[in-house]
Amino acid sequence: MRQRLTLETAPGPLEHLPFRFERWTDGRVLVTNMVGEHVFLSEAEFSALADLRIADPALLRTLRAKHVVRQRGETLPVELLALKYRTQHHRLADFTGLHMFVVTLRCEHSCGYCQVSRRTVARTEFDMSAETAVAAVETAFRSPSPHLKFEFQGGEPLLNMEIVRLVTQEAQRRNRDEGRQLAFVIASNLALLDDEVLDFADEHDVYFSTSLDGPQDLHNGNRPRPGRDSWERTIAGVTRIRKRLGHHRVSALMTTTAASLGKVRDIIDCYLEQGFHDIFLRPVSPYGFALRPRQRRAYDMAAWIDFYREGMDYILELNARGTPVVETYSALVLKKMLTNANPGYVDLTSPAGIGIAALLYNYDGAVYASDEGRMLAENGDMTFRLGDLAEDSYDTLMTGAALLDPLEESYTGSAPQCSDCAFERWCGADPVFHHATTGDPVGRKPESAFCNRNMAVFRYLLDRYTADPHARELFHAWAAR
Amino acid sequence: MSDSMPGRPDAVLTLDAAAHPADIVQRAAYRFSDVLTVELDRNGDTLVCRVYARDPQRLGSAIHDLRAEIVDQVLRARIRDETQDLRNLVLSVAFSRTGLAGPAA
Amino acid sequence: MISLRGRALSATLDRPLTRELWRLVSDKIPGPDEAVIGSGGGTLNVVRSGGDAGPNTVVLPPHLDHLDGGDIIAVSPDGRRIEVLWRARSRHNSLLLTERCDNYCLMCSQPPKERDDSRLLRRASALVRMLPPTAHELGFTGGEPTLYGSGLVSLLRTATQCLPDTEFHLLSNGRRFADPGFTAEYASVRNPRLMVGIPLFGAEPSLHDYVVQARGAFDETVSGILALAQHRQRIEIRVVLQKNTAPAIVEIAGFIARNLPFVEKVALMGLEMTGLARANLAEVWTDPYEYRNELAEAALLLRHAGIRTDIYNHQLCVLPRRVWPLAVRSISDWKNEYLSACMSCSVQEACGGLFASSAKHRHSDHIAAIPHPTPRAREAISSAQPQDMVMPAPP
C-alpha cells in the first residue's frame, strides 16, 4: 500500500511577497500583489496575513495562488510574477503609436469649454501648412511602433481637408515600403460632412470620431453654433457615415459638463437610441476645472463621481436586461485589473503616457506630448512643448528634458502615496494634469482630482465585482475587449 | 507639511519614537493632507506629533483615521523592508533575457 | 467501459505467430501484415464469434464482433489474446504507452503499475508505421509517456514522418517538461499538429500535490508548461472536477487566465467513475449539480481570457444554460449511456449523456429531462482575443 499524502496546509515556513493593502469602510481589506492581482480579506484574515500565522487552509491556498505569500525558497512564484510584470511592461516598447494632427484651429462651433478654437472661419493663418504636415508624417514614421494611428483634430479638421488628404496620402505612400498597420481617424463634429469627405474616407479607410454629449437640448446647450443645430447635424452625419461606410466607422465621445450632472441615464439612453453601445463617461477635460475654476461649467470631482456611479449602475442594469453597453474607461481599468495586458491609454499608463503613447503636432509645427500639453501652451505655459518640427528630429523631441523630467517624476512607482497605494498597478500618472492644477507634475494626491477620480472608479468596480456575479462576468468580458 | 503653522495645534499625539519613525508618520499624514497637517518633534523616546486641522469640524474623525493610518504605515514599512529583496529579484528576472529557467536560479 | 481486449474463442494456428500487429482486411489479397476478416486465405484469418474456425484462424470473442476491415489488432503469438489498437471508424483512437507514472492521482482511471512495459512503446512505433496516412487523430496516453524521455521523442518523430496530416495528442502530467533539455528535444520534433494535454488540479502546490499524490508535482508541472510555452508548443490544460478541485475551480481558472494565458485550450472534465475514482469514491465524488455555478463562472472567465474552453463529461441538465455552448457532446462515440429520465428530454441529441461507468456506479442526483423544446442557447460568449505572455527566449 502506498503511503497516502495528506492535504498539507503549511508545509514549510512562509514569507511575504511584495503586497499592498487598502482598507474598506466595511472592514474588508483589499490586498494587491506586485502585478495588481487582488483579493479581499476580512480584518481577521488580514492580521493573519500580516503576522504570517495563517491557520485557514483555504485562505493560505488563495494567498499562495495570488502570489501574496510564498513558502520560503520557492522559485515558481517569483518566476510567474516576473513573467506577468514583464508582460505588463511590454507595451512600453511600442513607443508612440498615436499621432495627432491639429490641422486647423478654425471651428464653426464656439463651445464654452473649448480651450483652443478660433471662431473666425475665414482666416487661414491657423491652418497647418503642407511643409509642416509632411514633416509631421516624417516624424511619425520615425517612431518604432508597428501600429501608427493618425488622428486629425482641430478646431474642425473638415475645414482643412486639403491637409487631411495630404497627410493620409503621404503616410500611405511611405508605408508601401514599411508595411506597418496604419489607421486614420477624423475627430469632427460632422457639421460639414459632405460627399467628397465620404468618398475620401471610403477610399482610404478613414474612421470618424464625433462628439455627442447626450440628448438634443444638452448637446446644443454645450455646443453653440449658428442655427443651434449642432446635435441635428451630428446625428445626420452619423447616419450618413453609417449608411455609406458601415455602422462601425463612426464612434462618439461625450464630455460631462455641469449641465450633464443628474442626466446620466438620459445620456446613456440617447447613445443607445443612436446605436452607440460604447460610452465613455468622461469628465470635462480635467483642465476645464483646473484652468478656469470659476467658469460657469465648473463642477468638482465629487459631482462627477456621483455621475459616474449612477451611470454605471444603469449600465449594469441594462446589461443584466440583455442590452449590451460598455463604459469605455471602466473597461480600460478592468483590463489592467484583471489581465496582464496594458491598454496603453494615456491616462492609465505609468510612466505617464505622454510622448510614449502619443505625439501631437500643432498647426504651427509645435510638438506636444498630449492634447492637454497643447492647451496649457495656448494659455501661455510651455512646459509640455517638446519642440518644433522645423528644428527638431524625432530623437531630440523624444529625449528632450521637457519629456523626460515629468515622466520620471510622475512614475507612480516612486511618487509619494502612489508608492504604497494598493491601486497603483491599475492607475497612472498624469503629469500634465498635475502640473496644471498644482504647478508640479507629481501632484499632491489627496487633493488631486485625478487621484480622487481613479480611486472612486477602482472602488466602485471592485465593489460590484465582488458583490455581483453578473457584474463579475460582464467585467471579465469588458477586460477582454 | 507646513502651510502656515499657527501657534496652537488642534491636537497632539505622543508616539513611541522607536516604533514610529518620523517618515512613517509623515507618510500617514500625507494621506490626509487635504484635512490636516502635522509637525513632528522628537523628544527623547517619544515622537510628538502636533496636528493642525484645515477644517476643525472634521478633526475628530480625522485624528482617529490618522492614528489608524499610522499603524498601517508601520505595517506597510515592515512589508516593504521585508520584501525589498524579493521585489528586486522579481524585477531582475522580469527584465533578464531568459527568466529563471537558466541553471543559476 | 467496453473491453477492447479479450480471449479468442478458439485459435487454430500451425505455428506461433511471428508478428504481433495485424491490420484486418475484408476483400482483398492480404499483405504480409494483414489478416483477412471472415474466411480467406491469408497467413492469418480472423472470424467473428459465430463463424467457423478454419486453419490459421482465430475466432473473436462476441464483444469484439464489431471489428472490421481497416481496424488493427494485436494478437499474442499463440493467437489466444486479442487487443484492439486502432478502430478505423473512430475519431478518438489512443495508444497506451506505459502504465508507469510518477503521479498517483486520487481519481486516476488508469492506476499506475510499476513494471517495465517498454514493449508498449515499441508496439506503438510499429503501429504508427501501419496506419493509413488519412488517419485523423491519434492520442498517446499513459501512465506517463514522458518517462521514456528520448524514447518518446523518437516515437513522436516517427509518427510525424509517417503521418504528416494526423493530429496528435499527448497526455502527460507535464513534470518532465520542467527539464529544459527534454523540452528542447520534444520541441525539436517540430510538429504543428502535436498538442500536449496536461492536468492541473490547483492554483498553488498544496492542492495539486495532494490530488496527484506527489510532492513537488505542481512546481514541476507549471514549470514544464512555461518551458513548453517558451518553445511555442501547443498546450491544453485539463482540470478534472472532483470533490477537492471543484471548490477551487474559479481560483484555478483565474490562475490559468492570469499566469498561463498562452495555453491553447482548457478542458474542464467531469469525473470518470473508473479505476481509483471508484476505490476512492468518498474522497473524490461530488455531485456536479453542487458546483455548476462555479464551473460556469470558471469556464466563462477562461473564455474571456481568450482561451478556448470546453466542458466534457457533464450532462446538460446539470449545467447552467449560458455554458451549454461550451459543453462538448461527449466522451466518445461508444461509451455514451442515457438514463430513463433522458428518454423524454428535449436536448438528448445535444447532450453528452453519461459514461457507462457513471451510469452504473455514480452520477448526479439531478439528472432530469429538459422539458422545453430547444432552448435559446445564449451566445453571450464574446469574441475574446487571445492574450499573449511575453515569454523569455528559450534557454
Ligand code: SF4
Ligand atoms: S494617483 Fe492615487 S489612486 Fe493612483 S496610484 Fe497614486 S495614490 Fe493611488
Ligand code: SF4
Ligand atoms: S436528462 Fe439526460 S439527455 Fe437530458 S440533459 Fe440530462 S443527461 Fe442529458
